[in-house]
Amino acid sequence: MTATAGAGAGAGAGAGRRAALAPALVPIQIxxxxxxxxxxxxxxxxxxxxxxxxxxxxxxxxxxxxxPGRRLGRITRRHLPVVCAYAAVISxxxxxxxxxxxxxxxxxxTTIELLGPLTVALAAAxxxxxxxxxxLAAGGLVxxxxxxxxxxxxxxxxxxxxxLRGAYVLLTRRLGDDFxxxxxxxxxxxxxxxVWSPVAVTQVGARLDGRVLLLxxxxxxxxxxxxxxLDLLCLRYVTPHTFGVLLSLSPVIxxxxxxxxLAQAPRGVQLAGIALVVAASAGAVRTSLTRAPRPD
Numbered sequence: 001m002t003a004t005a006g007a008g009a010g011a012g013a014g015a016g017r018r019a020a021l022a023p024a025l026v027p028i029q030i031x032x033x034x035x036x037x038x039x040x041x042x043x044x045x046x047x048x049x050x051x052x053x054x055x056x057x058x059x060x061x062x063x064x065x066x067x068p069g070r071r072l073g074r075i076t077r078r079h080l081p082v083v084c085a086y087a088a089v090i091s092x093x094x095x096x097x098x099x100x101x102x103x104x105x106x107x108x109x110t111t112i113e114l115l116g117p118l119t120v121a122l123a124a125a126x127x128x129x130x131x132x133x134x135x136l137a138a139g140g141l142v143x144x145x146x147x148x149x150x151x152x153x154x155x156x157x158x159x160x161x162x163x164l165r166g167a168y169v170l171l172t173r174r175l176g177d178d179f180x181x182x183x184x185x186x187x188x189x190x191x192x193x194x195v196w197s198p199v200a201v202t203q204v205g206a207r208l209d210g211r212v213l214l215l216x217x218x219x220x221x222x223x224x225x226x227x228x229x230l231d232l233l234c235l236r237y238v239t240p241h242t243f244g245v246l247l248s249l250s251p252v253i254x255x256x257x258x259x260x261x262l263a264q265a266p267r268g269v270q271l272a273g274i275a276l277v278v279a280a281s282a283g284a285v286r287t288s289l290t291r292a293p294r295p296d
Contacts, residue, residue, distance in 0.1 A: 022237035026246040029230040030253045036223025038261040051203035053095045054196040059220030061193035070186040086171045087191040096161035103154025105264045110254035111144045112158035116166030121244030133283045137248035140276030146269045169240050176236045245284035248277045
């Protein structure tokens with residue numbers, strides 16, 4: 001085997017390993033996002049939903065901009081539409097989801113938001129097994145969101161978050177195709193931060209103190225900077241429809257975080273929904289691993 005062939009085989013093996021491990025990033029991303037969301041609820045009474053979202057976006061953009069793995073000089077005019085669209089989607093998604101958890105239990109808002117990626121999963125399903133996992137997860141979602149005196153405003157915000165979350169999955173995949181690193185993500189976050197800066201000035205202002213800043217930094221790190229980076233990496237190797245089903249773990253993790261951090265206890269019907277969601281997620285992981293390229 002020549003040196004070139006050996007290098008090619010090594011690169012192929014490395015890509016195969018990364019593709020096989022990519023699904024494992026999703027639970028980490030979900031846990032980080034839910035911990036950040038739980039922390040955000042402690043900011044609502046101090047600086048409101050608008051102030052919380054503005055600090056989240058600004059601080060997340062700052063963290064991402066300071067880390068390596070981005071070369072903003074590589075952005076050209078042809079990249080601007082997708083970068084601007086991504087910035088608009090993450091801005092709207094951030095606000096809609098945080099407004100939802102200000103009115104609904106964390107697990108309910110998370111579950112409804114998940115309908116967006118699941119719709120992507122159903123629309124792009126390529127086989128009966130793909131559609132079956134998505135439908136099984138959807139059945140779990142129905143049980144998890146069983147009627148019971150939920151806020152109409154919260155449901156509306158969660159529905160908007162679901163639509164934007166579906167668009168986010170597709171745009172993240174596109175951004176990963178356009179840039180081999182985090183350049184596109186960082187550019188979009190900086191653009192979003194510029195939009196939210198006037199809101200931070202007017203909504204936070206004199207209420208900013210050390211505690212608020214630390215909480216906001218934790219929210220920005222755990223609910224934006226880390227999960228968005230993991231999404232970008234994962235979607236380079238996992239198709240959007242498989243990613244959408246893998247996100248079905250979100251209600252399970254959000255229930256656990258909501259119970260531990262916010263004392264939000266699940267009902268019996270929600271536990272039944274969890275069983276279906278876990279089964280669908282496990283099946284999606286198995287299917288993804290089966291399809292992953294194997295090294296020669």
